Amino acid sequence: MTKPLTLTPISGIPLIQPGDDLAKIILQALAQAGISLEDGDVLVVTSKIVSKAEDRLVNLAQVTPSSRAMQLATQTGKDPHLVELILRESSQVLRIGSGVIIVEHRLGFVCANAGIDHSNVQQPGWVLLLPENPDASARALRRRLETASGARLGVLVVDSHGRAWRMGTVGTTIGLSGLPGLVDLRGRPDLFDFRLQITQVGASDELAAAASLVMGQAAEGNPLVHVRGFPYPSREASLGELLRPQDQDLFR
Amino acid sequence: MTKPLTLTPISGIPLIQPGDDLAKIILQALAQAGISLEDGDVLVVTSKIVSKAEDRLVNLAQVTPSSRAMQLATQTGKDPHLVELILRESSQVLRIGSGVIIVEHRLGFVCANAGIDHSNVQQPGWVLLLPENPDASARALRRRLETASGARLGVLVVDSHGRAWRMGTVGTTIGLSGLPGLVDLRGRPDLFDFRLQITQVGASDELAAAASLVMGQAAEGNPLVHVRGFPYPSREASLGELLRPQDQDLFR
Numbered sequence: 001m002t003k004p005l006t007l008t009p010i011s012g013i014p015l016i017q018p019g020d021d022l023a024k025i026i027l028q029a030l031a032q033a034g035i036s037l038e039d040g041d042v043l044v045v046t047s048k049i050v051s052k053a054e055d056r057l058v059n060l061a062q063v064t065p066s067s068r069a070m071q072l073a074t075q076t077g078k079d080p081h082l083v084e085l086i087l088r089e090s091s092q093v094l095r096i097g098s099g100v101i102i103v104e105h106r107l108g109f110v111c112a113n114a115g116i117d118h119s120n121v122q123q124p125g126w127v128l129l130l131p132e133n134p135d136a137s138a139r140a141l142r143r144r145l146e147t148a149s150g151a152r153l154g155v156l157v158v159d160s161h162g163r164a165w166r167m168g169t170v171g172t173t174i175g176l177s178g179l180p181g182l183v184d185l186r187g188r189p190d191l192f193d194f195r196l197q198i199t200q201v202g203a204s205d206e207l208a209a210a211a212s213l214v215m216g217q218a219a220e221g222n223p224l225v226h227v228r229g230f231p232y233p234s235r236e237a238s239l240g241e242l243l244r245p246q247d248q249d250l251f252r
Numbered sequence: 253m254t255k256p257l258t259l260t261p262i263s264g265i266p267l268i269q270p271g272d273d274l275a276k277i278i279l280q281a282l283a284q285a286g287i288s289l290e291d292g293d294v295l296v297v298t299s300k301i302v303s304k305a306e307d308r309l310v311n312l313a314q315v316t317p318s319s320r321a322m323q324l325a326t327q328t329g330k331d332p333h334l335v336e337l338i339l340r341e342s343s344q345v346l347r348i349g350s351g352v353i354i355v356e357h358r359l360g361f362v363c364a365n366a367g368i369d370h371s372n373v374q375q376p377g378w379v380l381l382l383p384e385n386p387d388a389s390a391r392a393l394r395r396r397l398e399t400a401s402g403a404r405l406g407v408l409v410v411d412s413h414g415r416a417w418r419m420g421t422v423g424t425t426i427g428l429s430g431l432p433g434l435v436d437l438r439g440r441p442d443l444f445d446f447r448l449q450i451t452q453v454g455a456s457d458e459l460a461a462a463a464s465l466v467m468g469q470a471a472e473g474n475p476l477v478h479v480r481g482f483p484y485p486s487r488e489a490s491l492g493e494l495l496r497p498q499d500q501d502l503f504r
Contacts, residue, residue: 003261003466004258004259004260004261004466005258005259005260005462005465005466006256006257006258006259007256007257007258007259007462008256008257009255009256095502095503097502102502109417109418110416110417160451160453163415163416163454164362164415164416164417164496164501164502164503165361165362165416165495165496165501165503165504166361166424166454166457166494166495166496167434167452167454167493167494167495167496168433168434168435168452168453168454168455168457168494169451169452169453169454170453170454170457170458170461171458172418181420182419182420183420199412199421200419200420200421201412201420201421201422201464202415202418202419202420202421202422203420203465205418205420205422205461206422206423206461206462206464206465207462207465209422209457209458209461209462210257210259210458210459210461210462210465212453212458213257213455213458213459213462213482213483214255214256214257214481214483216483229466230465231465231466231468241419242418242419242420243417243418243419244416244417244418244419249416249417250347250349250354250416251347251416251417251503252417
């Protein structure tokens with residue numbers, strides 16, 4: 001009845017370089033931390049280490065801004081090379097603010113500046129794009145970790161996103177495998193045997209937020225979190241189930 | 253370095269009735285669960301048990317709909333009495349969809365149907381409003397629990413909210429005391445000694461989402477979660493710090 005949910009930040013992940021074998025590095029870090037994987041465990045990784053291993057680094061000097069990027073750069077006070085990358089990574093610009101461009105990312109979610117990161121990148125003038133296909137990254141990582149451990153696992157790739165209406169970023173799903181994104185509780189009885197009116201729960205987003213709490217953000221950050229006690233059964237899933245179709249979205 | 257975050261759902265909370273002494277009930281449930289409170293622990297409670305203890309139940313038959321409520325009821329297919337309550341609990345209607353009214357709640361956050369709940373309410377025809385002042389509820393509860401335990405604690409009152417752009421509800425802060433809502437990491441060095449560009453983190457919202465994962469939603473739900481290992485230092489706080497000022501919000 002009272003099964004706890006435990007999130008353990010894993011230290012000992014070295015700086016990831018393009019081409020690094022992330023599965024192997026994760027298994028080593030878990031072994032060092034004395035954790036042996038069990039059925040139902042979930043591993044949460046930041047998009048940053050997945051992107052670095054997949055060599056999603058771009059040298060801004062080698063990006064030629066389009067005229068639209070030049071114009072948006074003037075409007076927002078942002079680097080035109082960066083704006084060009086934001087546009088290439090996006091399917092739609094939704095809002096333009098001071099220093100921020102809110103887009104629908106080509107992966108389907110809404111975020112600021114297409115999730116392009118220029119902190120935690122070693123070379124000045126370079127930036128880091130989100131993984132090409134975070135669901136596929138999660139699936140591949142899960143397969144490797146399951147084969148090595150013999151356990152049935154989930155893998156969740158997360159990024160920090162801002163939100164409408166509220167201050168502060170929260171950890172958010174950008175790719176997943178082996179755990180549900182959305183859990184449908186509709187039709188279950190409530191305490192007094194009425195049918196619940198809500199409820200689809202953004203379960204992997206709740207877990208992404210939880211993991212972000214212990215990842216930290218800066219120099220002391222842990223890019224990997226081990227989760228035991230995730231309460232919903234394993235299944236195949238993809239980011240798409242968490243994305244509200246545009247025609248049902250009152251806030252586009 | 254690798255301090256885990258542990259969230260333990262506490263069973264054994266009885267059905268809460270108006271006037272119940274919530275602090276006493278929580279202390280009993282924790283004792284039954286064998287948990288003794290320590291400095292830095294956080295207790296997360298659903299708004300529902302706070303509302304019930306504070307007698308925020310309303311009989312819909314005793315609410316007289318205004319003409320505006322009648323009109324919105326026709327537009328949305330909702331009960332006009334319920335719509336009247338939604339309007340009374342709100343400072344602004346932001347969007348109207350099929351079966352849903354998105355408002356700025358009088359407490360300042362944006363949510364669907366003013367957070368009024370008609371599941372988990374014992375009497376048919378009655379609904380449950382959110383607490384009158386969830387920050388004050390959290391403060392009062394914290395004071396009682398600290399006095400009884402001698403430990404320095406945080407108390408977080410949460411509700412499940414829908415989101416722009418994404419499917420699924422997530423646990424969200426509606427009141428807090430003794431833990432930060434928003435944590436400002438701006439100016440901290442990143443891995444390579446640049447200054448971080450982001451970041452204000454919605455720390456208590458990340459914790460609210462984490463706790464919701466283990467609360468469940470329906471008959472088997474646990475309205476209380478004990479948290480050990482919340483990574484940010486205690487301070488006084490209020491919901492206001494998590495609310496984006498309207499003039500900085502691109503999605504109103």
